[in-house]
Amino acid sequence: MLKFPIYLDHNATTPCDPRVVEAMIPYFTNNFGNAASRNHPFGWQAEEAVEKSREQVAKLIGADPKEIIFTSGATEADNLALKGVFEMYASKGNHIITCNIEHKAVLDTCKHIEKEGGEVTYLKVNPDGLVNLEELEAAIKPTTILIAIMYANNEIGTVMPMKEISAIAKKKGVLVFTDATQAVGKIPVDVNKDGIDLLAMTAHKMYGPKGVGALYVRRKNPRVKVTAQIDGGGHERGMRSGTLNVPGIVGFGKACELCMHEMESEAKRLSALRDKLENALLKLEEAYINGSQHHRLPHVTNISFKYVEGEGLMMGFNKEIAVSSGSACTSASLEPSYVLKALGLGDDLAHSSLRFGLGRFTTEDQIDYTIEQVTKTVNKLREMSPLWEMYKEGVDMNSIEWAHH
Amino acid sequence: MAYSEKVLGHYQNPKNVGTLDKNKSNVGTGLVGAPECGDVMRLQIEVDEATGLIRDAKFKTFGCGSAIASSSLATEWLKGKTVDEAVKIDNMEIVEELNLPPVKIHCSVLAEDAIKAAINDYRKKNGLPELKFEESVVH
Numbered sequence: 001m002l003k004f005p006i007y008l009d010h011n012a013t014t015p016c017d018p019r020v021v022e023a024m025i026p027y028f029t030n031n032f033g034n035a036a037s038r039n040h041p042f043g044w045q046a047e048e049a050v051e052k053s054r055e056q057v058a059k060l061i062g063a064d065p066k067e068i069i070f071t072s073g074a075t076e077a078d079n080l081a082l083k084g085v086f087e088m089y090a091s092k093g094n095h096i097i098t099c100n101i102e103h104k105a106v107l108d109t110c111k112h113i114e115k116e117g118g119e120v121t122y123l124k125v126n127p128d129g130l131v132n133l134e135e136l137e138a139a140i141k142p143t144t145i146l147i148a149i150m151y152a153n154n155e156i157g158t159v160m161p162m163k164e165i166s167a168i169a170k171k172k173g174v175l176v177f178t179d180a181t182q183a184v185g186k187i188p189v190d191v192n193k194d195g196i197d198l199l200a201m202t203a204h205k206m207y208g209p210k211g212v213g214a215l216y217v218r219r220k221n222p223r224v225k226v227t228a229q230i231d232g233g234g235h236e237r238g239m240r241s242g243t244l245n246v247p248g249i250v251g252f253g254k255a256c257e258l259c260m261h262e263m264e265s266e267a268k269r270l271s272a273l274r275d276k277l278e279n280a281l282l283k284l285e286e287a288y289i290n291g292s293q294h295h296r297l298p299h300v301t302n303i304s305f306k307y308v309e310g311e312g313l314m315m316g317f318n319k320e321i322a323v324s325s326g327s328a329c330t331s332a333s334l335e336p337s338y339v340l341k342a343l344g345l346g347d348d349l350a351h352s353s354l355r356f357g358l359g360r361f362t363t364e365d366q367i368d369y370t371i372e373q374v375t376k377t378v379n380k381l382r383e384m385s386p387l388w389e390m391y392k393e394g395v396d397m398n399s400i401e402w403a404h405h
Numbered sequence: 406m407a408y409s410e411k412v413l414g415h416y417q418n419p420k421n422v423g424t425l426d427k428n429k430s431n432v433g434t435g436l437v438g439a440p441e442c443g444d445v446m447r448l449q450i451e452v453d454e455a456t457g458l459i460r461d462a463k464f465k466t467f468g469c470g471s472a473i474a475s476s477s478l479a480t481e482w483l484k485g486k487t488v489d490e491a492v493k494i495d496n497m498e499i500v501e502e503l504n505l506p507p508v509k510i511h512c513s514v515l516a517e518d519a520i521k522a523a524i525n526d527y528r529k530k531n532g533l534p535e536l537k538f539e540e541s542v543v544h
Contacts, residue, residue, distance in 0.1 A: 348440035
């Protein structure tokens with residue numbers, strides 16, 4: 001029996017695993033102490049829980065617990081990494097290299113840093129969504145203090161060549177920061193094997209609660225420091241003040257532990273379902289996958305259905321199936337997805353895209369139903385599309401003078 | 406953003422989807438918008454030469470639910486009007502009828518543009534001067 005709505009937007013957020021919620025509850029009611037209260041059992045209990053979570057989080061990424069700073073999420077971790085390094089290493093330089101498909105939390109922070117006198121290079125990605133390693137190396141100069149490249153992209157699921165990127169960075173003595181929000185808990189991420197110096201992650205993308213995340217800051221080889229962006233008490237080794245979100249952190253730790261154990265089998269299961277969905281939808285004429293098919297997350301697919309607009313498409317089934325689109329109509333700014341544009345996709349294909357993000361609780365029945373509904377809706381909208389009609393008649397749409405307004 | 410019942414109604418049961426023969430002299434075709442903008446509407450009217458009334462109207466739209474609904478509604482309103490009456494259809498009437506939120510008003514503007522383009526095409530084919538319209542105002 002299918003339950004509606006079906007959720008296939010796991011890149012946006014994920015439900016809390018019931019085991020995570022169970023772990024958190026005592027810390028709302030009975031064990032409610034402030035982890036910084038050093039002088040009584042309430043505080044000691046809270047601190048113990050936090051330190052246990054710190055270990056669980058660290059283990060998932062191959063780090064030492066002392067290297068984990070808890071934050072309110074990945075956006076804050078991104079801010080702390082970028083601004084924190086920019087300020088701490090100001091005497092060394094002011095140049096940061098990133099790429100043009102980063103999450104807004106990175107891009108907007110870089111824009112802010114530019115206003116503060118920083119210099120930022122935004123590397124272009126290739127049509128597969130990958131950074132060019134030669135271009136990266138060529139962009140490094142004596143004033144470069146940080147390379148910031150996301151581990152996996154949230155819209156297209158493309159996984160960047162982190163080992164190669166960090167090898168180049170090491171050679172030139174530049175720190176590497178990665179926003180690994182979409183990768184942690186889904187594919188193996190190891191700060192040592194991957195040569196990472198700073199890493200941002202969040203709980204709510206891996207079946208944990210919203211409102212809590214972490215920044216990994218390397219302590220050895222080299223020892224990295226960041227200037228705190230939030231002052232007030234010196235929590236988290238002086239790098240991030242503020243009372244710790246104990247229940248959230250407990251949930252985060254539990255979520256990491258579950259991912260640690262279930263990640264491999266989950267990835268296998270989900271990539272099979274994702275492939276089934278993708279192959280069925282590719283049977284439709286003029287359907288295209290966006291982003292690399294070889295270097296990507298196992299549970300994501302981003303597909304454009306030419307001649308049909310994304311929001312209109314979603315309207316055909318969004319009461320029953322939740323996905324998202326790169327269409328301008330779905331964004332507050334009315335701009336189509338900048339990630340899809342960066343791939344070199346025409347705007348019309350960006351408007352025609354759907355992103356499917358599968359998850360821990362996705363079933364084959366849900367995928368079968370989704371295949372049926374999406375196929376039906378694409379066909380129905382194509383019947384209503386003047387562009388589809390023109391395509392079928394062999395009209396060259398590039399030759400038409402569209403009336404812009 | 407939740408859609409109004411009316412928008413959903415037009416989307417689920419669009420009334421006049423289709424194509425008229427653009428080569429006929431009593432058919433006016435308006436094609437507005439651009440694929441890069443995510444909105445393209447093709448609106449066609451068939452005018453009864455004897456009475457001057459629009460006896461059929463068809464549309465096809467590449468766009469979001471509000472764009473589809475706006476153009477579908479336009480074809481419903483066009484049927485039975487004279488060409489001169491049709492010119493008077495204002496985008497804000499579409500906005501009110503469909504309860505379009507501010508961010509979707511441009512869909513109604515495009516529908517109004519499509520109507521005017523179809524009318525001008527018809528006029529051109531029948532030796533009438535094309536009407537000049539002021540820039541549609543987005544409220």
